[in-house]
Amino acid sequence: MYKTDEGEEIFVVDAHIHLWDARPENQRNIHGAQFINCFHDYHKALSPAEYLWTAEKFQHYGSDTLYEDLFVNGYADMAICQPTYLKEFYNTGFNTTEQNSELRDKYPERIILNGAFDPRDGEPGLEALEALVETYGVHGVKLYTAEWHGDSKGYKLSDPWAKRYLEKAQSLGIKNVHVHKGPTILPLNRDSFDVADIDDAATDFPELNFIVDHVGLPRLDDFCWIATQEKNVYGGLAVASAFVHARPRYFAEMMAELLFWVGEDKLLFASDYGIWQPKWLIEKFMAFEMPEDLKAETGVDLTPEAKRKILGLNAAKLYGIDVDAKKATLGAA
Amino acid sequence: MPTPTPLKQSGDPRLDDVWARLATVSDPELDESVADMGFVESVEIGADDQVRIGLRLPTFWCAPNFAFLMAHDMREAVESLDWVNRAEITLKDHCHAEEINRGVGSGHSFAETFPGQATAELDELRLTFRRKAFQGRQEVLLRRLLADGFTAAQLCDMRIGGLVVLELADADGALMCQRYLEIRGEFGGPAEDSDGAFTTSEGEALSPENFTEYLKDLRRVRMNAAFNANMCRSLLQTRYGKAGE
Numbered sequence: 001m002y003k004t005d006e007g008e009e010i011f012v013v014d015a016h017i018h019l020w021d022a023r024p025e026n027q028r029n030i031h032g033a034q035f036i037n038c039f040h041d042y043h044k045a046l047s048p049a050e051y052l053w054t055a056e057k058f059q060h061y062g063s064d065t066l067y068e069d070l071f072v073n074g075y076a077d078m079a080i081c082q083p084t085y086l087k088e089f090y091n092t093g094f095n096t097t098e099q100n101s102e103l104r105d106k107y108p109e110r111i112i113l114n115g116a117f118d119p120r121d122g123e124p125g126l127e128a129l130e131a132l133v134e135t136y137g138v139h140g141v142k143l144y145t146a147e148w149h150g151d152s153k154g155y156k157l158s159d160p161w162a163k164r165y166l167e168k169a170q171s172l173g174i175k176n177v178h179v180h181k182g183p184t185i186l187p188l189n190r191d192s193f194d195v196a197d198i199d200d201a202a203t204d205f206p207e208l209n210f211i212v213d214h215v216g217l218p219r220l221d222d223f224c225w226i227a228t229q230e231k232n233v234y235g236g237l238a239v240a241s242a243f244v245h246a247r248p249r250y251f252a253e254m255m256a257e258l259l260f261w262v263g264e265d266k267l268l269f270a271s272d273y274g275i276w277q278p279k280w281l282i283e284k285f286m287a288f289e290m291p292e293d294l295k296a297e298t299g300v301d302l303t304p305e306a307k308r309k310i311l312g313l314n315a316a317k318l319y320g321i322d323v324d325a326k327k328a329t330l331g332a333a
Numbered sequence: 334m335p336t337p338t339p340l341k342q343s344g345d346p347r348l349d350d351v352w353a354r355l356a357t358v359s360d361p362e363l364d365e366s367v368a369d370m371g372f373v374e375s376v377e378i379g380a381d382d383q384v385r386i387g388l389r390l391p392t393f394w395c396a397p398n399f400a401f402l403m404a405h406d407m408r409e410a411v412e413s414l415d416w417v418n419r420a421e422i423t424l425k426d427h428c429h430a431e432e433i434n435r436g437v438g439s440g441h442s443f444a445e446t447f448p449g450q451a452t453a454e455l456d457e458l459r460l461t462f463r464r465k466a467f468q469g470r471q472e473v474l475l476r477r478l479l480a481d482g483f484t485a486a487q488l489c490d491m492r493i494g495g496l497v498v499l500e501l502a503d504a505d506g507a508l509m510c511q512r513y514l515e516i517r518g519e520f521g522g523p524a525e526d527s528d529g530a531f532t533t534s535e536g537e538a539l540s541p542e543n544f545t546e547y548l549k550d551l552r553r554v555r556m557n558a559a560f561n562a563n564m565c566r567s568l569l570q571t572r573y574g575k576a577g578e
Binding site for chain 1: 362392393394396397398428443447450451452454457458461462465549552553554556557559560561563564567568570
């Protein structure tokens with residue numbers, strides 16, 4: 001809960017958080033080490049100095065630190081735990097649904113647990129997806145299309161097997177599909193960040209919501225275009241929102257583009273915790289005002305109403321959260 | 334392969350030649366020079382006119398296709414100097430450094446470098462991003478000219494010949510103009526003096542009626558490249574410290 005100077009209570013859902021284990025003993029190979037180093041570089045490049053973590057803390061911060069950072073200091077009412085398996089890089093996985101479920105069981109009113117699937121698992125994976133939904137009761141999945149899998153360095157949502165998995169997920173009651181576009185999709189001669197496959201999937205599955213992590217970065221331009229065409233494509237602001245501190249002008253320009261093309265009803269606040277902390281992200285986001293020249297040029301503004309939607313109401317709608325009831329439950333606890 | 338022995342480097346005027354050539358090589362995604370981006374870590378000239386260049390990128394995971402294009406283009410640009418016997422590009426700290434260094438060093442194509450993982454060469458990818466570069470360069474120049482007082486109608490009617498002789502008051506404006514004219518021959522249809530200066534990348538004329546909408550489309554493309562370049566600079570600095578440190 002974020003309280004404005006006027007005393008208004010803003011309901012906050014952090015749409016993208018992790019609880020990972022990237023300690024050296026869990027690293028399977030050099031890629032495990034390089035993966036967490038790269039995340040740590042992102043953390044160091046954009047965080048305010050007082051929020052910087054050492055490499056050791058960054059590798060593993062644990063559920064108590066997470067609770068403190070998100071729900072005690074970080075204004076979040078709820079957070080969506082997105083699994084990233086990366087079993088090719090980490091012995092027991094980077095952060096799996098199973099690991100995350102412990103967090104959800106500890107804080108059931110706070111944590112929304114998402115699952116995952118990988119279309120390259122074929123028929124057995126479809127059964128595993130059914131078991132996953134049954135065991136954990138998830139309503140969303142996180143897909144990491146760049147994840148390595150044997151010889152494969154990634155897949156696309158337009159692949160025939162991906163469609164079979166999306167069909168299955170829909171039949172199991174999954175509503176929300178979070179998609180991370182990453183840098184190593186085969187074949188290597190294509191643009192690996194290309195978001196066009198999301199367009200195909202969104203058209204084929206109008207009942208599903210596709211939330212594109214990092215608003216499609218580094219293909220923000222193509223993402224904006226797709227999101228204007230498809231009513232069920234949303235943008236998750238992780239990474240983008242971190243620019244509000246170190247590069248406020250870029251943040252302003254990017255928000256102006258996103259508000260113009262995608263609109264305030266289809267953007268979700270996200271910290272990507274533990275890469276960044278919601279406390280400073282939200283304080284700076286609430287204090288941010290769209291510069292006059294951008295308002296004049298694009299005709300959009302980041303109004304208090306837009307901020308309310310982006311910080312929590314949009315995610316609440318996607319996940320069927322009754323905001324008033326939830327506020328009451330959390331307030332009584 | 335014989336290892337070139339570095340000569341005394343500072344003061345060798347040939348180093349300036351090498352850096353000048355490297356300045357012409359762009360990161361295709363960003364449309365910025367690899368030299369300006371800080372991707373060139375080191376340049377050494379060996380006794381037998383071999384040039385050794387260290388290439389470093391913002392992350393271990395930077396897309397291998399773009400990394401290959403940069404390494405390939407750097408080798409080609411430096412070897413175009415008369416006195417250079419051979420240019421050896423060494424990409425470091427990258428998930429595909431070994432393959433890319435071997436491939437570029439042996440003059441292999443991208444598909445040959447990644448057998449089974451690449452189904453074709455990078456021409457289409459290069460073209461896609463070169464088109465975005467055209468749009469980005471056009472957008473900054475159009476906005477600059479609007480700020481200078483040109484109307485949409487005047488810009489839609491302007492000929493290339495008119496743009497060439499246009500005197501912009503400052504170095505920034507002149508550079509925008511020069512960079513746009515450099516790429517105008519690749520996109521936007523015929524590029525004689527009598528042809529339209531500002532056309533779509535497909536060569537269609539612009540009209541004052543759709544001019545504002547058109548500019549908004551271009552802005553999205555230019556913003557994305559600018560944002561990526563900013564992210565890359567931040568990450569490179571985090572990874573390696575400021576240039577020269």
